[in-house]
Amino acid sequence: ALSASAATEMPPLPDVTGDKVQADGDFKIKFSIGTTESGAQYRGLEYFEKIVEQRSDGHIQVDLFPGAQLGDDREATSALQAGTLEMTMPSTSPLVNMFPQFAVFDLPFLFPQPEMADAVLDGEIGQQMLEDASSQGLVAIGWGENGYRQLTNSQHPVEKPEDLDGLKIRTMENDLHLDIWRTLGANPTPMSFAELFTALEQGVVDGQENPWITIESSKFNEVQDYATETNHVYTPFITLVSARFWDRLPEDYQALVRDAATKMGDYQREVSRTLNDQIKQDLKDSGMQITELSPEQVKVFQDQLEPVYEDWRDEIGGELIDDIREQV
Ligand code: PAF
Numbered sequence: 001a002l003s004a005s006a007a008t009e010m011p012p013l014p015d016v017t018g019d020k021v022q023a024d025g026d027f028k029i030k031f032s033i034g035t036t037e038s039g040a041q042y043r044g045l046e047y048f049e050k051i052v053e054q055r056s057d058g059h060i061q062v063d064l065f066p067g068a069q070l071g072d073d074r075e076a077t078s079a080l081q082a083g084t085l086e087m088t089m090p091s092t093s094p095l096v097n098m099f100p101q102f103a104v105f106d107l108p109f110l111f112p113q114p115e116m117a118d119a120v121l122d123g124e125i126g127q128q129m130l131e132d133a134s135s136q137g138l139v140a141i142g143w144g145e146n147g148y149r150q151l152t153n154s155q156h157p158v159e160k161p162e163d164l165d166g167l168k169i170r171t172m173e174n175d176l177h178l179d180i181w182r183t184l185g186a187n188p189t190p191m192s193f194a195e196l197f198t199a200l201e202q203g204v205v206d207g208q209e210n211p212w213i214t215i216e217s218s219k220f221n222e223v224q225d226y227a228t229e230t231n232h233v234y235t236p237f238i239t240l241v242s243a244r245f246w247d248r249l250p251e252d253y254q255a256l257v258r259d260a261a262t263k264m265g266d267y268q269r270e271v272s273r274t275l276n277d278q279i280k281q282d283l284k285d286s287g288m289q290i291t292e293l294s295p296e297q298v299k300v301f302q303d304q305l306e307p308v309y310e311d312w313r314d315e316i317g318g319e320l321i322d323d324i325r326e327q328v
Contacts, residue, residue, distance in 0.1 A: 008216070008282055010043050011271060016054045018259065023250035027060045029257075031077075031087040032070040034193045035146075039090065039217035040275060041237065042066045044144060051260040059190040060253060068194040074173065075192075083129045083244035086244025091146050093174040102238075103316045104324060106176040107156065108305040109298075111234045114273060115324050116328040119248030121236055125323060133238065135291065139246045142261035144237035144268045151232070152202065152215055152224040157291050159228070160302050161185055166187045170196055179308055180232065184301065200224060211235075213272060214281045221236035221288045229280070230301065241266065 008131045029052070046279045047063040070076060074088030075143060077098075080088060092102040093218070104110070111117040120126055121143040145215035152160060153167055164186040171177040173190040181188035191199060198224045199205050208220065209232070246254065283288050293301075313321060 007277055008275060011274065013043075013047050013050055014267060016051050018051075018055055021252050021256045022057075023054050023252040025059070027245075027249065027253065028174075029058075029060060029062045029086040029139070030065060030070070031062055032068075032076045032085055033089050034073050034076075034091075035090060035214055036067040036217045037184075039066075040268055040272040041144065041146070042214050042217075043271050044264045045089070047267050048264040049261050051263060052241045052257060053282055055256055055260075056253065060257075069191075071225075072192040073184035074123045077138070077240060080240055080242040082139075083242055086242050087240065089107045089144060089237045089239050091172060092238055093172045093177065095176055095238070096176070096303075097131075098136060099129075100315065101129060101132065101317065101320060103174075103176050103312060103318055104178075105236055106174055106233060107312065107316075107321070108180055108232050108308060109302050110324065111328055113328075114147070114234065114262065117145065117234050118269070119235065119327055120324055121198070123327075125202075125320070126184055130238075133240075137243045139241040139243050140238055141241055142199055142239040142265045143259050143266040144239065146233040146235035146237050147213065147272050147273050149211055149233045149235060150215065150221055150227055151207060151216070151230050152227045153286075154208050154224050155201070157226050157228070157289060159291055159297060167207055170199060170205040176308070176312055177233070179311060180305060180318045183305055198221070201262050202321045210234075211272070212276055212283060216279045216283055221283050221303040224288070226289050226291070227283065229293060231298075231303075232301065234301045234310055237268075239267075 031039055032281045045064050052060050052062050073094045076088035077090055077140055079085035092105050094266060126143055130140040158164055161184045164184050167186045168184045169181050169188045170191045171181060171188045178188045189205060196208055
């Protein structure tokens, strides 16, 4: 049988537009991400690399490190702060200890449509968050999407919260995610993404949750027979640069890197959305049993999770939650 990844074709990289940029010096960007080479995020990074290398005429060299080989989202972010790595693009969720406002994106069922996430991330709220996250040794220069998270497990189909009873679910290192799965009756445990495949394979955990594209590109379907299309959380990616590197970069190159990050984010979201349904189909074809929930079934999960909004209101800031809920 065809493996899921073999069936899915990445769209071709767009052409590079924009003038060449000249500035003094030669620079190297090591860019690390948690997801693997066959995912949409990596495709976005390839576009970033192409833009930056072409428009700097090779004076900025970009090297890509997918699959958490230089560390998971948290470790890569720490490496940026230490100045040993130039760029990374983590999910916002593992960074809430540094930027508590990011927890707003972990609220269940916050964005019914991806365009609503775009409006918030690319609008005033998102821009303010990038400014706020440009601190603690980091410069935040753009958004992308990890996307809507889906549940997978090795035990049985999950159609309703009761089916989660006692299931050991790996979550990102994020207390709100732990709260979500506890509230639903599961037994969640936070774990670095770098350890996840082995933990699933060895049965240390029964399940995990990530977007279809990450489930496929990390081959979780090889160790997880069941999936449920829960769409329970939409996770953004945030593009981060080491402040130590940034401060050495001539202004014209800073502008180039910023522009390339914006284009990468737009393109990466487009690829992620184009491939989402196709990859769900590939996963089915590869033998994964996927439960698609009716709106009524989704509402059961949603209603059970409503208390999470109250529990986290003070921590995240009620005004921010209300601002976003008004827009969606
Ligand atoms: O599950 C996670 O930890 C994240 O979704 C991932 C895949 C590392 C992307 O940031």
